[in-house]
Amino acid sequence: MPYTYDDQNIFAKILRGEIPNDTVLETEHSLAFNDIVPQAPVHVLVIPKGAYVCHDHFAAEARSEEIVDFMRATAEICRLKDISPGDGHSGFRVIGNAGEAAMQEVPHYHLHILGGRLLGGLLPVA
Numbered sequence: 372m373p374y375t376y377d378d379q380n381i382f383a384k385i386l387r388g389e390i391p392n393d394t395v396l397e398t399e400h401s402l403a404f405n406d407i408v409p410q411a412p413v414h415v416l417v418i419p420k421g422a423y424v425c426h427d428h429f430a431a432e433a434r435s436e437e438i439v440d441f442m443r444a445t446a447e448i449c450r451l452k453d454i455s456p457g458d459g460h461s462g463f464r465v466i467g468n469a470g471e472a473a474m475q476e477v478p479h480y481h482l483h484i485l486g487g488r489l490l491g492g493l494l495p496v497a
């Protein structure tokens with residue numbers, strides 16, 4: 372899995388404080404902020420602070436503490452944004468794009484957390 376991380380990507384710049392962001396949550400190993408072009412009333416991006424390109428890179432090479440922190444951060448975001456079905460709210464979707472086929476735009480691993488409206492089917496009909 373020979374991923375090469377480009378530290379000039381926009382999320383790396385956000386992590387270095389070179390570009391502002393609308394932070395929702397910051398933990399030891401993760402940062403979450405509102406998407407600049409929201410696709411739903413809730414559209415939060417959660418990223419690890421480490422230099423990982425996409426999901427399989429993160430899953431294979433991140434330390435356990437980073438993975439646990441990241442997964443728990445997603446749950447905390449859903450709680451903070453009142454979209455967790457476990458709290459009686461209407462629910463959410465988590466999306467992680469990887470590579471060209473998924474049209475990943477920013478090559479720093481991130482999950483989209485979407486909610487606050489009916490989200491429709493998983494994929495548009497091809």
Ligand code: 5GP
Pocket residue numbers: 381390392393404405406407408409416467468474475476477478
């Ligand atoms: P991808 O297609 O890589 O899964 O999604 C990248 C996301 O990053 C898009 O939803 C896009 O709107 C968001 N995005 C791109 N540039 C910025 C930025 O500078 N700030 C924020 N908050 N989001 C961004």
